[in-house]
Every structure is written in structure tokens, then in C-alpha cells.
Amino acid sequence: MDKPKILIVDDDANLRRALKIRLRANHYDTVQASDGYSAIAVAQKEQPNLIILDLGLPAGDGFVVLERLRDSDALSSIPVIVLTARDPQSNKQQTLQAGATAFFQKPVDNSELLAVIRESLPSPWQGTALPS
Amino acid sequence: MNNGPTVLLIEDNPGDADLVRLRLVEGDSAVNVSCVTRLADGLASMAKEPPSVVLLDLNLPDSRGADTFRKVLESAPGVPVVILSGQDDVALAMKALHQGVQDYLVKGDITSNHLERAMRYAIERQALLRSLEMSRQQQLEFKNQFLSHVSHELRTPLTCIHQFVTILMDGLAGDLNPEQHDHLGTVLNSVHQLQAMIRDLLEATRAESGKIRIEPRCIAINDLIQQATSMMSPTAKDKQVGLGIRLDSRIPFVYADPDRVLQILINLIDNAIKFTPPEGSVLVKTYTVDADPNMAYLSISDTGSGISPEAKALIFERLYQDPHSVDHNRTGLGLGLFIAKELVELHSGRIWVASEIGDGSTFSFTLPLYSLAKLLFPVITYEGRLRDSIVLIKVELTPLSNPPRTNWKDICQQAIGTLRRCIYLDKDLLLPVMGNTETSDTSFVAASTNLELAEVMMKRIREQLEANAGFKTAGVLRVSATAVQLPSRDDGKSLEELVQAVAEQVTEMARLSLAVHNIPQDANGRVSTVGN
Numbered sequence: 234m235d236k237p238k239i240l241i242v243d244d245d246a247n248l249r250r251a252l253k254i255r256l257r258a259n260h261y262d263t264v265q266a267s268d269g270y271s272a273i274a275v276a277q278k279e280q281p282n283l284i285i286l287d288l289g290l291p292a293g294d295g296f297v298v299l300e301r302l303r304d305s306d307a308l309s310s311i312p313v314i315v316l317t318a319r320d321p322q323s324n325k326q327q328t329l330q331a332g333a334t335a336f337f338q339k340p341v342d343n344s345e346l347l348a349v350i351r352e353s354l355p356s357p358w359q360g361t362a363l364p365s
Numbered sequence: 366m367n368n369g370p371t372v373l374l375i376e377d378n379p380g381d382a383d384l385v386r387l388r389l390v391e392g393d394s395a396v397n398v399s400c401v402t403r404l405a406d407g408l409a410s411m412a413k414e415p416p417s418v419v420l421l422d423l424n425l426p427d428s429r430g431a432d433t434f435r436k437v438l439e440s441a442p443g444v445p446v447v448i449l450s451g452q453d454d455v456a457l458a459m460k461a462l463h464q465g466v467q468d469y470l471v472k473g474d475i476t477s478n479h480l481e482r483a484m485r486y487a488i489e490r491q492a493l494l495r496s497l498e499m500s501r502q503q504q505l506e507f508k509n510q511f512l513s514h515v516s517h518e519l520r521t522p523l524t525c526i527h528q529f530v531t532i533l534m535d536g537l538a539g540d541l542n543p544e545q546h547d548h549l550g551t552v553l554n555s556v557h558q559l560q561a562m563i564r565d566l567l568e569a570t571r572a573e574s575g576k577i578r579i580e581p582r583c584i585a586i587n588d589l590i591q592q593a594t595s596m597m598s599p600t601a602k603d604k605q606v607g608l609g610i611r612l613d614s615r616i617p618f619v620y621a622d623p624d625r626v627l628q629i630l631i632n633l634i635d636n637a638i639k640f641t642p643p644e645g646s647v648l649v650k651t652y653t654v655d656a657d658p659n660m661a662y663l664s665i666s667d668t669g670s671g672i673s674p675e676a677k678a679l680i681f682e683r684l685y686q687d688p689h690s691v692d693h694n695r696t697g698l699g700l701g702l703f704i705a706k707e708l709v710e711l712h713s714g715r716i717w718v719a720s721e722i723g724d725g726s727t728f729s730f731t732l733p734l735y736s737l738a739k740l741l742f743p744v745i746t747y748e749g750r751l752r753d754s755i756v757l758i759k760v761e762l763t764p765l766s767n768p769p770r771t772n773w774k775d776i777c778q779q780a781i782g783t784l785r786r787c788i789y790l791d792k793d794l795l796l797p798v799m800g801n802t803e804t805s806d807t808s809f810v811a812a813s814t815n816l817e818l819a820e821v822m823m824k825r826i827r828e829q830l831e832a833n834a835g836f837k838t839a840g841v842l843r844v845s846a847t848a849v850q851l852p853s854r855d856d857g858k859s860l861e862e863l864v865q866a867v868a869e870q871v872t873e874m875a876r877l878s879l880a881v882h883n884i885p886q887d888a889n890g891r892v893s894t895v896g897n
Contacts, residue, residue: 245521245524245525247529248521248524248525248528251525251528251529251532252528254532254537254538255528255531255532255537258535258537318517318518318520318521318524319517320513320517320567322571322577322578325775326779326782329775329779330779330782334772335771335772335775336775338520339520339521339523339524340520340523340524340527340556340560341524343531343535345771348771349770349771349772352770352771352772
């Protein structure tokens with residue numbers, strides 16, 4: 234079975250690099266995008282199994298990306314985990330309403346993030362406890 | 366008509382009124398004077414069209430003394446008020462000025478120049494005050510926006526530090542020796558402190574601009590206290606401070622936001638531990654007070670150094686830190702008690718402190734006791750009597766997996782949001798969720814007054830919850846409805862008693878099992894556990 238592929242969308246290159254190290258260590262493949270526009274392009278080309286999405290992005294913020302994903306037949310079933318510095322009080326409900334699976338405020342606890350990734354992945358990998 | 370200031374003269378003595386008019390005309394200023402003899406008429410006139418200035422006699426047929434200006438200031442806070450009094454009472458004049466009156470003139474002393482000048486200055490001073498108040502508001506708004514922006518911007522680099530420190534600590538970039546691991550642990554601790562400060566900063570900003578929302582529900586307060594003390598017991602142990610609880614098991618449930626109450630408790634307990642020397646102790650209590658039957662009382666006492674009377678007066682203010690406090694290397698921004706106070710007040714509770722220097726401190730606060738009857742009252746009564754029947758709609762969410770997914774709590778939270786949009790505010794009621802956190806098998810109950818509406822509501826609930834992708838993959842939904850016939854005869858019972866009876870019936874029917882928590886009790890029905 235192939236490793237699950239995760240798309241990391243964040244405009245902070247350092248954070249993308251850190252998440253890549255963390256996710257690869259947990260046996261995930263990663264691809265990256267740094268803005269809203271390329272997020273959709275990369276998602277179409279790479280067909281990731283899960284997306285980690287920042288909200289404050291250039292060229293189409295996280296809400297625009299969520300909307301574009303939901304409108305696309307090919308991408309609408311990909312689970313999206315929002316990871317943002319923004320305040321949960323004014324953004325959490327909105328992102329969940331817009332179709333995100335989970336909302337985390339930065340900095341995130343790694344074990345919580347990994348648990349939600351495991352649970353959100355579609356069927357072949359669903360719930361499997363990956364060796365860490 | 367002319368464009369001069371409009372003057373409202375409230376004066377019941379015709380002779381005095383004429384004299385004032387005469388003085389105003391003599392002054393040759395273009396003023397429009399209207400005169401009323403009763404306070405009620407004056408207030409009505411101000412409500413219709415606020416004048417430039419009010420000239421006010423204090424002793425009127427329908428109001429006397431300080432009451433008169435108090436009522437005028439209350440009903441038209443922006444309008445300048447000049448008192449024209451028969452007697453030269455300095456104490457009363459000072460009182461009036463302190464409450465916002467612009468001037469206090471003695472009728473016998475008034476010349477036309479004098480009166481005209483007093484009016485003009487009163488109008489100017491009032492305008493100045495208004496613009497000062499406006500710019501103060503604006504600055505507050507700017508400051509709050511700035512702080513909110515700053516705390517957001519600080520999170521980005523902090524996240525980066527957090528991520529790379531944990532990468533190093535988890536050995537993802539090679540093995541570390543124990544000393545290196547230890548040093549990084551210190552960095553991580555500092556990251557957590559910084560994170561807590563950013564959170565407090567944002568929270569205090571929000572509190573100040575009234576943007577904190579609470580989601581009250583029916584919670585077992587004693588369970589919540591046990592949760593808080595078990596979270597804080599490592600901190601207490603580190604400092605060798607005893608942490609005990611004494612709970613009144615008769616307190617059933619309170620109506621409050623569990624996350625917020627936990628935040629208040631942790632805040633107060635953390636403070637208490639911080640200010641208690643090793644070998645001292647902290648005690649958390651719940652109790653009720655006969656004179657205040659609708660509230661639950663909570664208190665956190667410590668055996669610390671106590672608080673000076675000066676500090677006591679300021680301790681709930683934003684940013685206040687006691688300069689004489691014994692603990693000089695403590696962390697935090699001094700926002701904790703300010704946030705706690707705001708949160709308690711959002712629950713309609715009170716918070717206060719009792720303390721003597723050298724004799725410890727006790728912080729106490731109150732929370733409203735949960736009363737289903739109070740919530741049901743507006744829904745099930747109609748023109749002073751009970752409705753014929755209501756419909757209970759039960760929405761059950763069962764998670765697909767056991768244990769449920771990590772984000773199950775979020776999914777339930779979302780479901781509550783959806784349900785809230787499915788009800789008509791004046792005819793339906795979403796009963797508060799029972800319990801401190803959503804259990805794995807979550808039920809929500811809504812009450813509706815009308816069977817047809819209830820059917821529409823059920824259909825909407827089903828459609829909207831089923832449309833939610835997150836929910837569909839995590840749980841199963843069941844929606845059912847039961848009609849409840851309300852008692853038609855009153856048997857001499859008061860409406861309140863009837864509503865109470867219905868509330869008990871509804872509780873029973875909804876099987877909102879109010880399981881009394883299993884806490885060991887001593888002979889007096891009190892509970893005493895935890896400690897060092």
C-alpha cells in the first residue's frame with residue numbers, strides 16, 4: 234500500500250519544512266503549496282489524500298481554497314485540516330461550516346494533529362495506527 | 366425663529382420663570398426658550414427634541430432635590446444641565462457637579478450676563494466632554510485592534526520555534542545527549558509560557574471590547590472542580606503545597622460554560638498555589654447561601670501571605686500586580702484576575718476577595734444554579750397560563766467508532782450550532798446539553814410548542830446535519846419526537862409551580878439522566894478528597 238500523501242498549504246516556508254519533517258517521520262508523503270492559487274493547482278495535479286491548510290494566504294485565502302475544493306468534483310472529498318494562527322472564536326465555526334474536518338490554532342500539539350490526520354484519512358488508511 | 370441655542374426651562378414657580386425669561390431677553394442673545402412646570406413634561410420634551418441646554422429648578426411638583434437632576438442626567442446624558450436653585454447649598458452643588466451637572470446657580474444672584482455666560486460655557490464644556498469620550502473610545506478600539514493583531518503575528522514565529530524544538534527533542538534530526546534534551550525542554554517550557562501570555566493578552570482585549578461569548582449549559586460543578594484540581598495537582602506537588610476540595614454534594618447543577626468555568630478555576634487555583642509558601646495549602650469549596658438561593662458559591666482559599674487593603678481594591682483591574690507580593694520571579698502579565706472577573710460577570714455572577722495580611726486569601730465567586738423551569742417558562746406559558754401541549758424533539762448523535770474520533774467534540778459543537786439555527790426563538794427552545802463534555806453518545810433535546818412546527822424542525826435538523834461532511838463520516842443520527850400533554854387544570858397551583866412540575870416531567874421524559882456523581886461523602890454529606 235502506498236503511503237498517504239498530504240498537501241501542506243502555508244505561506245511560511247519554515248513551517249512547511251517543519252511539517253514535512255514531522256509528517257515524513259510518521260510515514261506520510263508530502264507535497265507543498267505556498268498560496269491559495271497554487272494550492273488548488275497542486276491538489277489537482279497530485280490528488281493528495283489529505284490537506285493541511287493555513288487561512289491567511291496570498292492569492293486566495295483559506296476560505297477561498299475551501300470553497301474551490303468543495304466545488305470541484307475531483308477534490309471535494311479530500312479531508313481538510315485547518316492550521317492557522319487566527320483566533321478560533323471567530324474562525325473555527327466558519328471553517329468547519331465551509332467544509333473543513335478540523336481546526337487547530339498554531340502552535341499545535343503534534344500528537345493531536347497526528348491523531349486527527351490518522352482519523353481523517355480515507356478508507357485504506359483509515360484509523361490505522363502508523364508506526365511513529 | 367432664529368438659530369440661537371434652544372433652552373428648556375423646567376421651573377414651577379411662574380415668578381421665577383418670568384425672571385429667567387427676562388434675564389435671557391435682556392442678554393440680547395438669540396435664544397429660544399420653552400418652559401415647562403413639571404419634571405415629567407421636561408423629560409418628555411427632551412426625549413422628543415434634546416435642547417441645547419436645560420435650566421433646572423430642583424423643587425418641582427413631581428420631584429425634589431437631588432432626585433430631580435439625577436433623573437434629568439439619566440434620561441438625557443448628552444445634554445448640558447444648569448441648576449437654578451433657590452438656596453445656596455454647597456454640598457448639594459458639589460454632588461450635582463460630581464454627577465455630571467455643568468453648573469449650579471443661585472436664583473437671587475443671577476444677572477443676565479452671568480446667566481448667558483454660564484449657559485454658553487455649559488454647552489461648550491459638554492461638547493468638549495463628548496469629544497474627549499469619543500476619542501477615548503476610538504483609542505480603546507485602536508489599542509484593542511493592535512493587540513489582537515500583535516498576538517496573531519506573534520504566533521507565527523512561535524509556531525516555528527515550537528515545531529523545530531519538538532523535531533529536535535523527538536530525535537527527528539539525530540540523537541541528542543541528555544543535557545541537550547534537557548536544554549531544549551527548557552526552551553519548550555518557555556514557548557508554552559509565551560503561548561499562555563499571548564492567549565491572555567488576546568482574551569483580555571476581547572473582554573475589554575465585550576467580545577467574549579459564553580455557551581452556558583447544564584453542568585455538574587463538583588465534577589468540574591475535581592477536573593480542575595486534578596489538572597493543577599502536579600503544580601501543587603512541585604511546590605509542596607497541599608490542594609484539597611470540600612464540596613457540598615447538594616449542589617446539583619449550574620448553568621454555565623464548562624470551558625470558561627474551568628478557565629476561572631485554573632486561574633484562581635494557579636494564583637493561590639503561586640502565592641502560598643511550601644508546606645501551605647489551598648482549599649477549593651462549593652456551598653450555598655440561604656439568602657441567595659439561585660446561586661452556587663465557589664471559593665478558593667490559600668494559606669499565603671495575604672493581600673493588603675490597597676491591593677484588594679485594585680486586584681481585579683487589568684494589568685494590576687501587587688508590588689509587595691512575596692513572589693518576585695513569577696510569570697504572567699497580571700491579566701488573570703481581570704479575565705476571571707469578566708468571565709464570572711458574563712455568567713451573571715460576582716467575584717470578590719477576602720484577605721488579611723499574613724492570614725491567607727479567599728477568592729470567591731458565584732454561578733447561577735441550573736433551572737430548567739426558568740428556561741422553559743417563556744416557551745410553555747402563554748398569556749399567563751400553560752399551553753396545552755409541547756413537543757420534545759430528541760436528536761441523538763452516536764459516533765461510528767469507539768472511542769469516538771478526536772474531533773468528536775467539535776462535531777457535537779457544530780451540531781449544536783446547526784440545531785440553534787433550526788429553531789424559532791419565541792416558540793422553541795434548545796435545552797442545554799447535560800454534562801461537562803459531550804459524551805460518546807450525545808443527545809440534544811429541543812422543545813417546540815406546535816406539532817406542525819416540530820415536524821418542520823425535525824425535517825430541517827435531519828437535512829442540515831446530514832449535509833455536514835464531517836458529521837457523516839464520524840457518526841449516526843437519530844431524530845425523534847414526543848408530544849407532552851401539559852396539565853390543563855391548575856388545582857390551585859401557581860403558574861410557577863405548574864412550570865416546575867412540567868420541568869420535572871420534561872427532565873424525566875428526555876431521560877437527561879442527571880446521574881449524581883459518585884464522590885465519596887463523609888457523614889455530613891460533605892466531600893473531602895485530594896491532598897498531600
